[in-house]
Amino acid sequence: MLSWLFSVATFAGIYALLALGINVIWGMGGMINLGMAGFFALGAYASALATTSGGLPIPIGLALAAGLAALAGGLLCRLTLRLRGDYLAIVTLGFSELVRLVAANEIWLTNGSDGISGVPGPWRSELTPFRFNVLSFALVAAAVVVIWALTERLRRAPWGRALRAIRDDDTAAAVAGKPIRRFKIQAFALGAAILGLAGAFYGHYTSYIAPDIFRPLITIYIFLALTAGGTGNTTGAIVGAVAVVLVLEGSRFLEGWTSVLGGVQKAALREVFIGVALIAIMQLRPLGLLPEKSPGPFLKRKSR
Amino acid sequence: MRVFNLRRSFYGVRALSDARFDVEQGTITALIGPNGAGKTTAFNCISGVIPPESGSVHFAGTEITGLTPDQINACGVVRTFQIARGFPTLTVLETLLLHGDDQPGERMLTALFSPGQARQREAELLDRAHAVAKRLKLDHVVVNLTDALSGGQKKLLEIGRALMAQPRMILLDEPVAGVNPTLGGEIAERIQQLNEEDGLTFLIVEHDMDVVAQICDPVIVMAEGRTLMQGSFDDIASDARVQDAYLGKRG
Numbered sequence: 001m002l003s004w005l006f007s008v009a010t011f012a013g014i015y016a017l018l019a020l021g022i023n024v025i026w027g028m029g030g031m032i033n034l035g036m037a038g039f040f041a042l043g044a045y046a047s048a049l050a051t052t053s054g055g056l057p058i059p060i061g062l063a064l065a066a067g068l069a070a071l072a073g074g075l076l077c078r079l080t081l082r083l084r085g086d087y088l089a090i091v092t093l094g095f096s097e098l099v100r101l102v103a104a105n106e107i108w109l110t111n112g113s114d115g116i117s118g119v120p121g122p123w124r125s126e127l128t129p130f131r132f133n134v135l136s137f138a139l140v141a142a143a144v145v146v147i148w149a150l151t152e153r154l155r156r157a158p159w160g161r162a163l164r165a166i167r168d169d170d171t172a173a174a175v176a177g178k179p180i181r182r183f184k185i186q187a188f189a190l191g192a193a194i195l196g197l198a199g200a201f202y203g204h205y206t207s208y209i210a211p212d213i214f215r216p217l218i219t220i221y222i223f224l225a226l227t228a229g230g231t232g233n234t235t236g237a238i239v240g241a242v243a244v245v246l247v248l249e250g251s252r253f254l255e256g257w258t259s260v261l262g263g264v265q266k267a268a269l270r271e272v273f274i275g276v277a278l279i280a281i282m283q284l285r286p287l288g289l290l291p292e293k294s295p296g297p298f299l300k301r302k303s304r
Numbered sequence: 305m306r307v308f309n310l311r312r313s314f315y316g317v318r319a320l321s322d323a324r325f326d327v328e329q330g331t332i333t334a335l336i337g338p339n340g341a342g343k344t345t346a347f348n349c350i351s352g353v354i355p356p357e358s359g360s361v362h363f364a365g366t367e368i369t370g371l372t373p374d375q376i377n378a379c380g381v382v383r384t385f386q387i388a389r390g391f392p393t394l395t396v397l398e399t400l401l402l403h404g405d406d407q408p409g410e411r412m413l414t415a416l417f418s419p420g421q422a423r424q425r426e427a428e429l430l431d432r433a434h435a436v437a438k439r440l441k442l443d444h445v446v447v448n449l450t451d452a453l454s455g456g457q458k459k460l461l462e463i464g465r466a467l468m469a470q471p472r473m474i475l476l477d478e479p480v481a482g483v484n485p486t487l488g489g490e491i492a493e494r495i496q497q498l499n500e501e502d503g504l505t506f507l508i509v510e511h512d513m514d515v516v517a518q519i520c521d522p523v524i525v526m527a528e529g530r531t532l533m534q535g536s537f538d539d540i541a542s543d544a545r546v547q548d549a550y551l552g553k554r555g
Contacts, residue, residue: 153416
């Protein structure tokens with residue numbers, strides 16, 4: 001049971017990383033990215049391939065995952081610079097499906113729909129499963145803390161202020177002398193790097209990745225998490241991600257009570273729960289549990 | 305500033321055909337004309353929002369034609385928008401700070417790894433922002449979100465944004481449109497004060513002829529994408545061609 005809790009907490013941490021990544025791209029930068037699953041997959045495959053067929057150590061796999069995702073993110077952003085709203089949503093969604101289909105069909109590289117198994121985890125063979133779960137949680141939690149601090153500092157800095165201005169009105173921001181192209185590409189690449197890192201963590205933790213894991217549904221979950229937690233709020237992204245994982249995993253305990261329902265219906269019930277919870281949050285707190293707050297001037301902080 | 309033979313069309317309709325005029329340093333020059341005369345398009349071409357198809361814009365001896373808005377900003381020419389375009393989720397103070405120039409904290413790596421530099425610059429910009437807010441009598445609303453400002457305050461903030469860049473010349477697009485006459489007069493007074501005390505040059509598009517008569521000299525009249533004439537307000541008000549452009553030809 002305790003081991004299972006650490007496992008859930010590890011997944012919550014991975015979801016939190018995803019939400020932090022999306023928060024940079026969408027929350028702070030206002031660029032919709034329905035291709036989140038694609039960057040998640042890219043990171044997972046990059047690190048998994050580097051550490052299995054490549055035989056490289058895990059930290060290098062993580063760095064490769066983040067770097068490759070950042071490169072893809074920067075490139076995608078550069079290509080879609082003039083698109084916004086619905087159009088950007090469709091293109092990014094297409095990108096994510098592209099990554100998934102390549103992973104499913106380029107069998108020589110990715111082993112197709114069978115996926116890659118035996119992705120190494122840190123000291124997996126030396127540790128008991130329980131200890132491995134604890135270690136994984138600690139590593140993912142540390143990553144969440146580092147990424148939180150990194151993105152929160154950027155949000156408070158003049159960089160974050162300019163990015164929010166671009167999100168509100170990019171023509172006016174350009175006239176204000178802000179190089180919007182650089183800001184957008186940087187934000188997109190940074191967010192994508194975080195998504196890629198989350199993917200790498202996922203692969204090393206579960207030891208198995210396959211194209212089917214990276215369906216667009218997970219993108220929707222993360223957007224729900226961020227919306228519920230507070231779009232543009234770094235802490236809110238983590239709170240929302242943890243809440244979504246709690247609802248997804250917590251609904252297992254309903255099995256005892258609902259003997260009337262079959263397995264498929266129970267699974268469907270989870271999504272109903274998430275939907276209802278989101279509607280309730282949006283009714284009560286339209287800006288999310290922790291709304292975005294203006295950080296004010298970038299000086300030494302006196303009080304939080 | 306010298307604008308020469310500026311030309312631009314949209315979907316085959318010629319918005320600007322050979323607009324040419326000069327703006328002398330230290331003046332408050334008005335740019336007037338009936339709707340569709342090309343005033344806003346001229347502004348857009350000068351400020352780099354829309355590149356002109358041909359023609360040239362020189363400022364203080366340097367050609368600024370076709371540069372991007374931020375490059376033109378750096379040359380000392382700043383503009384405002386007709387409909388106050390704010391950043392709804394930024395406060396007044398943040399909006400002013402955003403328009404401060406040369407903030408190293410806007411580079412991602414500096415913001416992350418040497419925030420000291422950014423903080424130092426921020427403190428300087430903060431002083432400037434407070435001074436600008438005070439001059440425009442916005443100092444009591446600096447912590448409010450721009451969305452919560454009144455129409456007149458938004459117009460003043462537009463001017464404040466321009467001032468933060470410490471420009472030599474400001475292009476104002478209808479600074480008093482949609483504001484009640486008392487407040488409009490106040491905005492006009494602020495413009496005059498800035499012109500006299502800081503020697504700022506203004507080019508103003510405005511339909512409110514009281515304000516134009518009060519503070520602007522000379523006045524440039526545009527019609528159908530061309531410059532019609534240039535002169536003092538009294539000269540142009542008595543000119544037959546200007547009356548024709550506004551009221552239509554008789555007979």
